[in-house]
Amino acid sequence: MWLADRLGGLATILCASASMAAAMVGFLMTQNELGLFSVSVVFGIGFGGLIPGYVLAVRELFPAEEASWRIATVMFPGALGMAAGGWLAGVMYDGFGFYAPAFAAGIGFNLLNLAVIAPLVLRERMLPAAAR
Secondary structure, X not given: OHXXXXXXXXXXXXXXXXXXXXXXXXXXXXXXXXXXXXXXXXXXXXXXXXXXXXXXXXXXXXXXXXXXXXXXXXXXHHXXXXXXHHHHHHHHHHHHOOOHHHHHHHHHHHHHHHHHHHHHHHHHHHOOHHHO
């Protein structure tokens, strides 16, 4: 969480999501166990920052008394997406016989997440301190 303390919740989500997208590209390119474990560490660090980043972003953007329902509202679709992603990867593997299309879909969804979060981070950085 040291990154979140310095950058804020939205920027943490952006960095974590970018780390996970880069790791998924690495999964496609790795050819040995050392590469697999190294890429897994990068992915895990990104994932470890993503969930707390969402909670922190909600807390930064909304009043504390609304946190109980807003955090659940933000986290539930993410949990559904992660569950559906694992299922979809299995379906794609069954259909194609290898995991490259599943990783490509995962990279695509991660890039979509980056496309949503990046403008929010830029908008937040452009706001004067008094408006935050």
